[in-house]
Amino acid sequence: MAVKPINFSQLFVTQSLKKQKKMGKKLRDGFSFADLGEFVPVKRDPNHLMDEVRSILIPELLPERTQRMSQSTFSFFRGTAELMEFDLANQKNSPIHAVICGDAHVGNFGFFGSPERHLLFDLNDFDEADINPFEWDIKRLAVSTLLAGQEHDFESAKLTELLTGLGQTYRESLNAMFERTALNRFYPVNNVETVLDTIPAKEWHTNKLHKFLEKAGKRDSEQVVRKFTITDSQGNIAFKENAPRTRHVTDNVTNHLKKYLERYRQTLQPDVSLMLSQYQVTDIVRHSVGVGSFGSLCYLLLLTGTDDSHLVLQIKEALPHRQLADQLDDQNAQFEQNEGKRIVDCQKILQSATDPFLGYFATATKSFYVRQFRDMKASIDLSALDWDQFEAYAKTCAWVLGISHAQSPTSGLILGYVGHSSHFDDAIAKWSADYTQQVQDDYAAFKQYRLN
Template identity: 35%
Template sequence: MTVTTGSGSLADPATRAFRRDSKRAGTHEQSSRADRVALGKDARRVTPRESHAEFQADGSRDPVGLLLEQSKSRVPELVPIRHGRMLLSAFTFYRGAALPMAADLATTPASGLQVQLCGDAHLSNFGAYASPERELVFDVNDFDETLPGPFEWDVKRLAASLAVAGRDNGFRAKHRRKIVLAAVKAYRKAMRGFAEQTFLEVWYAHLDIEEAIWQFRSQMKAKGFEATEKMLAKAHTRDSTQALRKLTRVVEGRRRIISDPPMVVPVEEVFPDVQASAVYEQIRAVLGKYRRTLQSDRRHMLEQFTLVQAARKVVGVGSVGTRAWIVLMDSGDGVEPVFLQAKEAQPSVLAEYCGRSKYTNQGERVVAGQHLMQAESDIFLGWTHMPSPDGVDRDYYVRQLKDWKFSVPIEQSAPSGMVVYARVCGRTLARAHARSGDRVALAAYLGRSDAFDHAIADFAETYADQNERDYTAFQRAVEDGRAQATTDI
């Protein structure tokens, strides 16, 4: 991918100089407010807000080639499943195509204002889950690609996802634009609000999803509100106990994970040529390393549970093919289960364009980014390193498999409901960025007008066009055998 040198792009000398100067300014909270406001307004001169509407694909770009190259580090027999899920629609393709978009974003105007990026902030990577206080909260919930970078990349990834999903749902152009504008306006206004708050107020801010749904009730149809209330109630049942019923059964008096290849495969079947005792000895050693990454009270809590069984599990769309394991643990009496998920962490798709992570362990990169962006994170969130029988050592991050998690069913949303959801996502992303970036400079850059909003809305539609072209190219690659896909799983 050739990176263009248009005004404000990462390759532009003026932008690089501006970024160096902004880093020299020191820690955000240690600079004067006037200097931080000036930094944001100076960024407008380097990269006008209106310029974010610009996007023109490099004629030599090969999105299919990027996806196939990315697949080389994944489990070969699972890659066709990933491709099959991406074939379902233009939106599912978009969900799996974070790497091609990262390459594209590197060619677009960049303000020079840095934050901790989610790296894959599409609308399905926001959702609800349980806080440590057992409240249902809403936040960004996928951090596989997290890395520091230009704040607008996350905003563009979210905005374009709204446009792509809107097209899949058959929404008219004016409705799609209203949805995208709602998200970006919410982001901009929330950032202005966070700029007026103390750092600790920003740090403690979180969104109680039940309170938010109640707040937006007047803007939702009764049917949509009732459906959302049912989803919230159902979310409270999604925990390790539910996972135990769904994923296991008792065999000869022992709790065992049900084999359902290729979706769920017990570790004994994944490595049939290795003694089970040797496999589990290694798993226990890996769990011991992982426990040391937890804070002391949570380490103590996890030590009350013992390993029962492990299995490989297929998860997500974009993540399919990366190695993901579920680990069943129990307190010893057989009635108090905990399901952990260990998910392989590979280098971020942003690394080639934003620079390598300062963390040598990619699992630690994911965990550090999640802690920085999320208001409240899973109590068992940690990382580890695992040797593999193929001779390649791999990094992992670990969390609970299910803990009141749910996401809005995008394909069932009406335009009015998507407007509400877009606002929630926009505000949530702003809070995540305000924790790591200079919220005062960001607010000054965004300003009070809707110039940035409309520029991003223009970009979103332009990129939705590009996504459709890439989706078509991917379909052709499957048809001609360049890419393998399985659509019946």
Template identity: 50%
Template sequence: MANRGLDINNIIVNSSQTDLEHMGDKLREKVPFDALGTFKQTQRDPTLLMQRISDMLVPELLPERYRRMGVSAFTFFRGTAELMAFDLNHQASTHIPVIISGDAHLGNFGFFASPERRLVFDLNDFDEAGVNSWERDVKRLLVSVILAGRENGYTDKKIHKITRNVAKSYRAGIEASIKRSTIDRFYPANDVASILGAVPEGDPTAEMIQYFLDKAGKRNSEQVVKKFTQTTDAGLRFVDNAKITRHTNDDVTRNIIDYLADYRSTVRTDIALLLSQYHITDIARHCVGVGSFGSRCYLVLLTSIDGSHLVLQIKEALPTRKTGAERQLALTSTFEENEGRRIIDSQKILQSASDPFLGYFQSKKHSFYVRQFRDMKTSVDLATLSEDQFHVYAESCGRLLAVDHCQTPTGPMIAGYIGDSKKFDRAMTDWAEAYIPQVEKDYAIFLKNHPKEQALTESAK
């Protein structure tokens, strides 16, 4: 996959793990924690950057996208990764390259099934993934902790403590990962059964985990069929919903047979053989979430020779927000070429276990990736968590992020740079807290430019 200008191979060539840790330790002399933790104000037009992203999306979906973004500062933050990406380009950086999520906020972690049907907890969104400096993910995670904590009504003192502890959990995750062998790092134990087994009896966290375990276990393609389809004269069809689900006549829907054939050539041989037993029953455009709402996304209903069903989700693989916000070119097949592969490759690297149906294809103008829809997948509704549960959840995300970063061979450099210093925790927290006014300022500008969406938001409350 493309390395976005940061060459991992040149760093690790002829280097032992000890060498890499020493490189990271020495790097702290050039980029001290104080520098990494100091937010530098940038000069940019947030409206222009957001508009460049909007120009890549489906125009008729933008009002609903803006409504979702306008709900709170946190949902606005989730929908505008391009703003923070721009700002991070102008901050002090270690430039230690790893495969990063690129959008590691609290809402982008969740539960899903491994190929062995074990429920695991990990990162679950990779639209912005690629090679970049590790601290970008950490900073985005910590900012999301503060924004989500405020939305839940926690005190500033409590939010500060949680944020510091999330930074600490990332540091602990790096330290623990580097102590494991290379092959053991490749097989992290973050299945839910192991996590649940480590929780003390009577701990309220166990109840929370069990809830999500039960919820995810009920999600499969047949459940999707019951919820999203109806039987018509033309057969089983997705139910149209004006804001979310709609049958369209576009390039993807007209050529879905050919595109799915291209997709099958990118999956494992056993999955390709499995898919040969299904035929296409229906396809509809289906948009969800905040950050990706407005892009070209579809649900494909497949029916097997035995009458059972499989539902695949097709998502447009847009260039990363960092790239998209910097360009004013119209989308073309060349511009989006291999973006689907970038996302899928990053997901397979970062996740401890991935959906076996992951694949991608290229249409005439756009790049797409494919995965199962809702198969034992569920995310955490942060607003439903108690303060203690939120704290545990956020710390878990910090630790998992560290484990995922250590899938890249340069992970030992991060360990060498961070060391066992609590100064790292303070520096990351300082940066995140200093960045909050920037998010709030951008959010206020957004609401001023979209008064209709603000009115919708206020009426919803």
């Protein structure tokens, strides 16, 4: 089912910032903070919705996907964005739409390298990105923070206070962004030095984190080649196999790779496309990653340059967007021609800097996006954080989320709506705490259905 590309023009706002803020504040009359904080349970079968997703995944990878999702409630939550999307679509929602991540849980933030080779901290997953009510991102971040905190046995009272702190930090971030001009808001740089300054506990700050960042800075294509490939006696390099997660396959993508890479290069800036002309394909392997996307088509592509250096790209299936819940009752999730373009466009809007190799292509039946693999990319190990570090990290994610949302022309309306009111913070905390029980119930239903 081919559809039109995402229509960003629906976000265009011509009113002055002063008028936008006034309009946003006025919207509280029609969508109050009490409405924002009320979770309305939705009648649906969670396993049916999950099966809709499973139906378009690789069958041999489903057992490992199930195993990954069954590790904890938080792992389950990470792997089931479709459930919360369904529920959010059936809540009372604000009329303020923006370009949102769609899956802004606390594990979907991390470090990566800018085109200038600086280490940044930002959102790093955009498979569910789209134009939707702005609060969806904040609620997903808050719910995930509570689940992750419960998994690590942090005190309930502290977690409750942290949930309100996330709303407050998001508001403060938006207000700080609007102290800048529109052009300066367009050029945020979430550099690591800024992030470091927000994290307490000096010993951990100076030792563990710096060692972690030093390791992240060394992650590049050559490191991937050393870890993921083997060289035979003739000097030929190939990816190691680890079936079923990693294996060489013969399918539509591998058989017509040259054609699809040409389509991909047409979506890149001319200088990047020209640079890629210096590389030849050495090997390609199907390599599944993550939790929610585990089981979708995903490949590692090894390219070798004329100087014998290497570049490793990840080709990842852009799964059909599953927000429109009413469609799931009568048909499976279907192919949409522009899913890869949706993900790439939204990522470029939301991230402070974007991988220059980020692009996309489509086959006759599927859509894909392409990016560098492990290029200075790393995520914080949440299990290694003490309470002070966890609290600071979660608030840093909320701050980054405010920066990302400030890129939408409607962000002035958001600013007026959230204002300086702690009632917004309380509403986010209340909804998220109530929704956590829904996640627990879904997790129990999943385990009974899949594991018994």
